[in-house]
Amino acid sequence: MSANKHFNVKWGMAIDLDKCTGCGACMVACQAENNLAPLADASNKQRVPNWLVVYELSNKKSFPDHEIAYLPRPCQQCAEQPCATVCPVVATERNEEGGIVSQIYPRCIGCRYCMAACPYHARCFNWFDPVWPKGMEKALTPDVSTRPRGVVEKCTFCHHRFMQAKDKVRAGGGEVYVRGTDNKLHCAVPEDGYVTSCAEVCPNGAIVFGDLNNPEHRVHRLVTGNANAFRLLERLGTDTAVYYISRREWVRRLGDNYLPDEDTQKPKQILPKRH
Amino acid sequence: MAPNYIPPADAALIPQDCERGPLSCFALWLGALSVILLIGVYAAYLVLSRGLGMTALDDYFGFGLWITFDLGVIALGAGAFFTGLLRYILNIDPLKNVINLAVIIGFICYTGAMIVLVLDIGQPLRAWFGYWHANVHSMLTEVIFCITCYCIVLIIEYIPLILEQKQINRVPLFHAIAHNLHVVMPLFAGMGAFLSTFHQGSLGGMYGVLFGRPYAFRDGFFIWPWTFFLFILSAVASGPALTMLIAALMEKMTGRKLVSQDVKMLMGKIAGTMLLVYTVFKILDTGAWICGLAPSAGLTFDQFFYGWIYGKWLLFAEIALCGVLPCFMLCSASMRANPRLLYAAAVLDCTGVVINRYVLTVQTLAMPSMPFDQWATYVPNWVEWAPCFLVLAYGGILLSLSYRYLPVFPQEVELNGGQRPGSKPNTWGL
Numbered sequence: 001m002s003a004n005k006h007f008n009v010k011w012g013m014a015i016d017l018d019k020c021t022g023c024g025a026c027m028v029a030c031q032a033e034n035n036l037a038p039l040a041d042a043s044n045k046q047r048v049p050n051w052l053v054v055y056e057l058s059n060k061k062s063f064p065d066h067e068i069a070y071l072p073r074p075c076q077q078c079a080e081q082p083c084a085t086v087c088p089v090v091a092t093e094r095n096e097e098g099g100i101v102s103q104i105y106p107r108c109i110g111c112r113y114c115m116a117a118c119p120y121h122a123r124c125f126n127w128f129d130p131v132w133p134k135g136m137e138k139a140l141t142p143d144v145s146t147r148p149r150g151v152v153e154k155c156t157f158c159h160h161r162f163m164q165a166k167d168k169v170r171a172g173g174g175e176v177y178v179r180g181t182d183n184k185l186h187c188a189v190p191e192d193g194y195v196t197s198c199a200e201v202c203p204n205g206a207i208v209f210g211d212l213n214n215p216e217h218r219v220h221r222l223v224t225g226n227a228n229a230f231r232l233l234e235r236l237g238t239d240t241a242v243y244y245i246s247r248r249e250w251v252r253r254l255g256d257n258y259l260p261d262e263d264t265q266k267p268k269q270i271l272p273k274r275h
Numbered sequence: 276m277a278p279n280y281i282p283p284a285d286a287a288l289i290p291q292d293c294e295r296g297p298l299s300c301f302a303l304w305l306g307a308l309s310v311i312l313l314i315g316v317y318a319a320y321l322v323l324s325r326g327l328g329m330t331a332l333d334d335y336f337g338f339g340l341w342i343t344f345d346l347g348v349i350a351l352g353a354g355a356f357f358t359g360l361l362r363y364i365l366n367i368d369p370l371k372n373v374i375n376l377a378v379i380i381g382f383i384c385y386t387g388a389m390i391v392l393v394l395d396i397g398q399p400l401r402a403w404f405g406y407w408h409a410n411v412h413s414m415l416t417e418v419i420f421c422i423t424c425y426c427i428v429l430i431i432e433y434i435p436l437i438l439e440q441k442q443i444n445r446v447p448l449f450h451a452i453a454h455n456l457h458v459v460m461p462l463f464a465g466m467g468a469f470l471s472t473f474h475q476g477s478l479g480g481m482y483g484v485l486f487g488r489p490y491a492f493r494d495g496f497f498i499w500p501w502t503f504f505l506f507i508l509s510a511v512a513s514g515p516a517l518t519m520l521i522a523a524l525m526e527k528m529t530g531r532k533l534v535s536q537d538v539k540m541l542m543g544k545i546a547g548t549m550l551l552v553y554t555v556f557k558i559l560d561t562g563a564w565i566c567g568l569a570p571s572a573g574l575t576f577d578q579f580f581y582g583w584i585y586g587k588w589l590l591f592a593e594i595a596l597c598g599v600l601p602c603f604m605l606c607s608a609s610m611r612a613n614p615r616l617l618y619a620a621a622v623l624d625c626t627g628v629v630i631n632r633y634v635l636t637v638q639t640l641a642m643p644s645m646p647f648d649q650w651a652t653y654v655p656n657w658v659e660w661a662p663c664f665l666v667l668a669y670g671g672i673l674l675s676l677s678y679r680y681l682p683v684f685p686q687e688v689e690l691n692g693g694q695r696p697g698s699k700p701n702t703w704g705l
Contacts, residue, residue, distance in 0.1 A: 058647075109404050116639070128326040129326060238487070254647050
């Protein structure tokens, strides 16, 4: 639904673009973890289902000033979602503590309006039924449902891992949500108890995952007051949960659309309030 | 009746005092349309059995030809509700001569759009979720509600015409139903106008609320973006024009006069007046978009266009060539009096609306939303084209059957009463 709901826990990421080498391990880990079927013909990249895509950024200068950066783009888990507001059947919503935008496959009618709405291209469609090469079906993640053709899917911040982590806390006799040192409710799942597959696998530690609202979490410290931290398309007012960090100005400038003479340091004007 | 007129084999089914061509010619015509229809059925089978991967759509272009086609026919089918509103609610009496045709065209357009939508959604068996799990914040939910309800209204409006068929009307019950439905028709015309206004608007609203897509996003009034109102205006500006054009096309194909020229000119005048209102607001909206919204999104005017395929010529064609020009032509009484200019203006009018629906659907998605993203291009394949032609063939069949067997045109007998003996009564043998 549409309301920008506040949650005590806000799962999020800080991705250090200066550490990312573009190796693509995060993409592969995501595919394996979330049961994304390989395609026999993957030549059309706009048809390949990927919940996380690594983009190559360039400063468009010639040698020796040429520089590139790589930007992994999972679902940005917007607090003000362009997608969930438009879904006609409430098949996607941000309605659970933690602020992860869900995708309910058995409810999705496959109209693809959410894909049209998402400016981050974070959503992909199942154009055909998934086909698993012989034997590969044995390696599927049991806690992640496979999707039939005709529905939209997207990154869930490995939500099944969150469920497992909560179960572990409950099994140990603890409460999932406890009051922290700042007198606010926090998730009792330890910082390393719930990590997405992309963050877990990144060889350079470029992706840090945790609770953005929890001062004890590394992700909170990385983004709070960091002048090098930015989010994608901030002027849209989507209030995303994925932060990027770069010490290079040209990389930060590619985080949003700017007029040629516009100063990136100035506070951005948020687009007019939505309808 | 022309003296050399030979009644066809199905003369008993044909409206009183109306000439029709031989049944064999008519069957041939229907056969040709059926071939097109069957190709579309095969494409539909491919999509439903194997998946939407059979189309040229992809993750960038979740919307493509089918949505453009749907929006186009729904806008052009607006002649039904708007003519109904003017005829039954505002009592513009001459429109009674074209209201039946407008209803049939509306019925074809809306049911045709439904056929294509069934193919376009990935899980057609879940289409009813739109009612069951309705998201009241989504413009598409409103579209689902209003389009399905309006389709029912169109069926109710079409039924009395079918019941007035010569043989069916002999049954007292059917005669009574047809008569009584005619009596309460203003009620359905009002319902149709209400439902249609809102779903035409919501179709526009669907794009205007996409705040992540600067090509489509618009500011607005209360919960409605400006595209909401622009879609309503453009639909009522083009719907009557298409109705008038189809009447003229049917006259060409059948060789008979079906609607008097003054009624066609009246339809042109209505379309022109609404087009004037639409064009003024469209120009204002475009100005606000270029000078206000675009810079606030950090974008320059040039960034909204790309190469030839998504070039500025589309904007020029939509607003100037297919907006201002036909508006001027349709608002001029002397130009309306010239049938060629009248039809040319109507064609431009309809084309402009289709361009509008196309750019808002495809160019919106083609444009890079993130600065490091690239423009994407989309060319539909035959699996997408075939169902569109299926709908056109289906429309042709339904119109042909209606023309041949139903009293669609009240003026037909009167207009053809003075036919010269020996004149060629029927150019296409229909």
